[in-house]
Amino acid sequence: MMGYVTRRLLIAVPTLVGVAVVSFLLMRLIPGDPARVLAGPDATAADVELIRRQFGFDKPVLNQFLDYMGRLATGDLGRSARTGDSVLAEILARLPYTVMLAVLATLLAVLVGCTLGVIAAVRREGLADLVLSGLSVFGVSMPVYWVGLLLVILFSVNLGWLPAAGAESWQGYILPTVTLSFFTIGFISRQMRSAMVETMEMDFIRTVRAKGVARWAVVLRHAVRNAALPVVTVIGLQFGQLLGGAVITETIFAWPGIGRLLVESIGARDFTTVQGAILIFAVALILVNLLTDIVYAYIDPRIRYD
Amino acid sequence: MTALLDVKNLRTHFHTTSGVYRAVDGVDLTVHAGRTLCVVGESGSGKSVTALSVMGLIDAPGQVQPGSEIVFDGRDLLRLPERQLRSIRGRDITMIFQEPMTSLDPVYTVGYQIAEAVRAHNDVDRKGATERAIELMRLVGIPSPERRIHDYPHQMSGGMRQRVMIAAALSCDPKLLIADEPTTALDVTIQAQILELMKDLRDRLGTAILMITHDLGVVAEMADDVAVMYAGKVVETGSVTDVFNRPQHPYTEALLQSVPVLGMSKEHPLRVIQGMVPSPLNWPTGCRFAPRCTEAFDRCREELPPLFTVDDQRSACWLCETGARGSAGVEEIYR
Ligand SMILES: Nc1ncnc2c1ncn2[C@@H]1O[C@H](COP(=O)(O)OP(=O)(O)O)[C@@H](O)[C@H]1O
Numbered sequence: 001m002m003g004y005v006t007r008r009l010l011i012a013v014p015t016l017v018g019v020a021v022v023s024f025l026l027m028r029l030i031p032g033d034p035a036r037v038l039a040g041p042d043a044t045a046a047d048v049e050l051i052r053r054q055f056g057f058d059k060p061v062l063n064q065f066l067d068y069m070g071r072l073a074t075g076d077l078g079r080s081a082r083t084g085d086s087v088l089a090e091i092l093a094r095l096p097y098t099v100m101l102a103v104l105a106t107l108l109a110v111l112v113g114c115t116l117g118v119i120a121a122v123r124r125e126g127l128a129d130l131v132l133s134g135l136s137v138f139g140v141s142m143p144v145y146w147v148g149l150l151l152v153i154l155f156s157v158n159l160g161w162l163p164a165a166g167a168e169s170w171q172g173y174i175l176p177t178v179t180l181s182f183f184t185i186g187f188i189s190r191q192m193r194s195a196m197v198e199t200m201e202m203d204f205i206r207t208v209r210a211k212g213v214a215r216w217a218v219v220l221r222h223a224v225r226n227a228a229l230p231v232v233t234v235i236g237l238q239f240g241q242l243l244g245g246a247v248i249t250e251t252i253f254a255w256p257g258i259g260r261l262l263v264e265s266i267g268a269r270d271f272t273t274v275q276g277a278i279l280i281f282a283v284a285l286i287l288v289n290l291l292t293d294i295v296y297a298y299i300d301p302r303i304r305y306d
Numbered sequence: 307m308t309a310l311l312d313v314k315n316l317r318t319h320f321h322t323t324s325g326v327y328r329a330v331d332g333v334d335l336t337v338h339a340g341r342t343l344c345v346v347g348e349s350g351s352g353k354s355v356t357a358l359s360v361m362g363l364i365d366a367p368g369q370v371q372p373g374s375e376i377v378f379d380g381r382d383l384l385r386l387p388e389r390q391l392r393s394i395r396g397r398d399i400t401m402i403f404q405e406p407m408t409s410l411d412p413v414y415t416v417g418y419q420i421a422e423a424v425r426a427h428n429d430v431d432r433k434g435a436t437e438r439a440i441e442l443m444r445l446v447g448i449p450s451p452e453r454r455i456h457d458y459p460h461q462m463s464g465g466m467r468q469r470v471m472i473a474a475a476l477s478c479d480p481k482l483l484i485a486d487e488p489t490t491a492l493d494v495t496i497q498a499q500i501l502e503l504m505k506d507l508r509d510r511l512g513t514a515i516l517m518i519t520h521d522l523g524v525v526a527e528m529a530d531d532v533a534v535m536y537a538g539k540v541v542e543t544g545s546v547t548d549v550f551n552r553p554q555h556p557y558t559e560a561l562l563q564s565v566p567v568l569g570m571s572k573e574h575p576l577r578v579i580q581g582m583v584p585s586p587l588n589w590p591t592g593c594r595f596a597p598r599c600t601e602a603f604d605r606c607r608e609e610l611p612p613l614f615t616v617d618d619q620r621s622a623c624w625l626c627e628t629g630a631r632g633s634a635g636v637e638e639i640y641r
């Protein structure tokens with residue numbers, strides 16, 4: 001297992017280099033002069049020129065690129081043009097908020113999504129299945145910002161039960177978590193339903209029933225356990241979606257995470273911070289997929305023993 | 307002989323969008339305590355559906371039709387509530403299946419899956435159930451069971467998996483073991499071993515067996531009694547000697563003569579049954595075998611023959627209405 005993990009991490013290195021290259025190039029492609037944005041609307045031409053030289057924006061793009069990659073190789077993500085702080089420090093300060101939000105949303109989505117999927121499969125073609133299928137279509141087709149705004153209007157503005165922004169209290173976590181998990185709940189419940197329906201038709205389920213095992217045990221012990229296998233993979237694969245949703249969710253709820261840092265930095269043409277944040281997202285995605293593969297191997301003995 | 311299982315006029319239909327499949331459509335058969343009944347018939351004749359109906363494992367869109375009776379140990383299973391049925395299923399009546407490769411749950415050890423059968427019907431803890439599982443694995447001839455209880459199904463061969471299935475099926479000393487083509491998916495040498503094991507266990511434990519097969523060699527090997535199925539009905543029953551020596555139904559006769567090893571001689575060359583098995587969507591009127599029968603006459607095509615008693619046999623052929631029919635049997639039974 002250790003060998004496998006090491007190999008996967010080594011394969012991740014070229015991927016990360018690719019991400020760094022692409023994010024660097026994308027930032028040079030978007031319109032807007034970073035020095036001018038940084039200097040502010042009232043700055044003189046001389047000020048702008050000073051800033052340009054200070055951050056190396058006056059150098060040819062190729063030189064800037066080589067500089068950046070060179071520093072990256074030593075683990076230095078650079079300094080933010082906007083605040084002058086270390087990008088790494090800024091990211092580390094905000095990382096816990098984003099990780100917490102992503103973990104909570106994933107947990108909620110797995111819990112609710114799997115439960116709904118199992119119920120829909122067990123009550124197949126019944127009323128519950130119909131209602132739940134409708135709900136999950138609703139879940140996957142509602143844009144994140146729309147869900148977020150609706151929740152804010154209902155629970156913050158109209159009912160006044162929950163804060164609309166900030167991460168100061170535990171109540172502040174509720175709306176962003178629900179918003180972010182909405183899509184994933186719909187997604188996972190559909191995957192779980194179809195995996196369950198398929199599993200319930202399998203020969204070994206008939207064997208278990210022939211043993212006289214109670215129906216609930218057939219479903220929970222055997223069907224759910226087997227149906228979970230493909231769903232675990234799917235959870236890893238849609239984690240990218242979740243990160244995209246996190247950017248939007250953090251913006252709506254003024255969440256002090258990396259997603260909002262990313263949006264703010266793009267607005268400020270803060271190249272180094274944007275590139276750093278994208279790199280962190282890429283690392284997260286790679287780690288989560290590695291993790292789901294490990295979990296998969298752990299719960300599927302056919303893979304564990306090969 | 308006491309009847310352990312008495313199936314009367316069993317009809318199991320599947321209501322689908324393309325019509326009603328009358329897969330099992332009036333099956334009568336009896337398994338006597340401690341004896342082995344082999345149900346033979348071409349594939350699609352309704353053997354598996356009959357077995358699953360007895361187990362109470364028919365799912366929608368399938369439905370056992372009203373008027374059917376499945377009397378086990380004096381009780382009609384079709385009138386029992388699900389709770390009581392479940393306590394019989396897996397304890398008094400157990401079943402093993404054709405596909406040992408897919409019939410075990412891939413994510414649990416074989417030891418767990420045998421112990422699960424033990425725990426479903428006995429008040430034992432995990433340790434007690436595991437000990438019993440080891441004992442059962444030894445009983446069915448799995449070497450070093452203490453080690454192999456930790457194996458997952460994919461680590462075992464088909465023959466070993468079928469032994470695991472048998473071990474689970476024997477966990478509560480069943481009165482009746484239903485085996486649905488248990489050797490069909492296995493290599494020939496392994497087939498022989500599994501049949502040998504089943505015979506040995508039957509003789510030691512006195513379990514009655516309802517064995518489904520389309521292989522007359524297996525019938526010759528295992529059966530005390532035979533029921534021949536055709537198109538959702540039993541067309542002939544009797545002791546294996548009677549049915550093999552003096553088949554009363556033309557279908558049985560044709561079936562015996564279509565097997566090279568059993569029926570071949572100068573007087574009775576190998577024969578092929580012409581035509582195809584009809585569809586359960588649309589059974590022929592009259593005798594369902596009539597369209598393929600070389601001896602059919604007008605009445606056969608109009609009226610469905612009931613099971614006539616001929617000596618110790620029963621045969622659903624109009625030719626048997628007035629007694630035994632002159633027929634060609636198989637003199638030598640390979641046992
Ligand atoms: N789930 C089902 N839905 C519709 N028809 C079915 C179903 N299961 C079995 N049947 C019908 O029952 C017939 C008999 O099946 P089966 O008992 O498996 O035959 P055998 O075991 O003798 O080969 C099949 O030909 C099929 O038409």
Ligand SMILES: [Mg+2]
Nearest residue numbers: 353354355486
């Ligand atoms: Mg079958």
